[in-house]
Amino acid sequence: MHNLEKFNAIYQRACERKGGPNSLAVGLNKPLSNKALSKVGDDRFLAEFSKKVFQSGFVWRVVRNKWPDFERVFFDFNIEKILLLPDEMLEQKATDPSIIRNYTKVKTIRDNAIMMDSVAREHGNFAEFVADWPSEDIIGLWAYLKKHGARLGGNTGPYGLRTIGKDTFLLTNDIVGYFTKRNIISGSVQSKRSLTAIQQCFNELQQQSGLSLQELSMIISKSVGDNYI
Structure with a gap:
């Protein structure tokens, strides 16, 4: 996924926008264990x-x-x-x-x-x-x-x-906007092609970070859009 940023770049931007790692962590929660x-x-x-x-x-x-x-x-x-x-x-x-x-x-x-x-x-x-x-x-x-x-x-x-409590990412406006802007998806986000591309990106970020899909989804959404401190 050549257009996908490394996890650290996304994380750093989310921290900057949310007032630091501690403030960012407050807004994150984990899914239930299996x-x-x-x-x-x-x-x-x-x-x-x-x-x-x-x-x-x-x-x-x-x-x-x-x-x-x-x-x-x-x-x-x-x-x-x-x-x-x-x-x-x-x-x-x-x-x-x-x-x-x-x-x-x-x-x-x-x-x-x-x-x-x-x-x-x-x-x-x-x-x-x-x-x-x-x-x-x-x-x-x-x-x-x-x-x-x-x-x-x-x-x-x-x-x-x-x-x-099942670990899943969500296709919020911020998430869809992020993947569209980076040309990872185009057209309908619900198409098999778009969903597969987004899943592959999340899998890659998960390998880099060791975080759940839920946490990654929240971090990406906090790294983009109008919602920052």
Whole structure:
């Protein structure tokens, strides 16, 4: 990747923009270890994916405020219970005024429960499947969620994974801007070609730095854009 800077150059610039190494470090956090991630309940994965589906194209704060009601209405996202929901009951729940009444998005809760259940039958549980997925091919996990899940393409699946603790970079405006400006990607960031190029860059930076994709993603975004001290 001849256009990719060395990690040290990106890191130094991020430090300069953020007021030094200590200030930069305050804004960074690490993903869960694979062992810790494998012990997260599958209900929490379903809850997080569902929350991100509802937040997509909507006011995040409103979704956050209503989330306790979502947990109540959907049995704390217990997958076995959700799998038993017939269409009529799902439609009925989608009219509950305490949640966001969007039947198309409500349907994804059961659809994603079905996807996760089928993964769990093969891998013991969904959490282990995610924990075992290698970070050097995190775009492969994104693609799996997009193909087999409901409305988990684009940034929805990746944001869900990041929130729950899986090591992943995110395609924020700053990240996309960085790779576009250096001519590492062109055209759609979601194309296989662009995603592969970005993954290769992150893998290279990871070898140089020993940091997680999450930390690298944050450092790059802090090294560019308007956001500096």
